[in-house]
Amino acid sequence: MISIIVYSFIIHSHKIPAFRSFFAFNTMALLGLGSILMTYFGVNYYLSGLHSYAGGNPVPVPAMLYITVAALLILVFYARVKTKKG
Incomplete structure (x- = not known):
């Protein structure tokens, strides 16, 4: 669900005047990729909880x-x- 929300914001961001640049x-595409990697x-x-497949202590973050x-x-x-200079 979070991935869908993040990428729908990226796809529809061209409607917001402040986000129309390639930069x-x-x-936002880099942040979207980071959110996909975080959700997986x-x-x-790395998080221990209901979604974790590894029981016990969480794995330390590298x-x-x-x-x-x-x-x-x-x-x-x-x-x-x-981008600002050129």
Whole structure:
């Protein structure tokens, strides 16, 4: 359900004047991909609860995940700066 809501917002965002640029669409597409990965890996494996298939303690979040998120944020901000200049 969350994935459908996220991607329906991305698909219909062209109707909102602030989100009509290619930069906004590409950034939302990256966030959409991140939400899909979170709903698959995060809910099923990293969070312990009703949706978790692994019983017991939750699996620790890998450090590479934080590095990847930081690198994507830096890339988005760099693209924004380059978009504003050009």
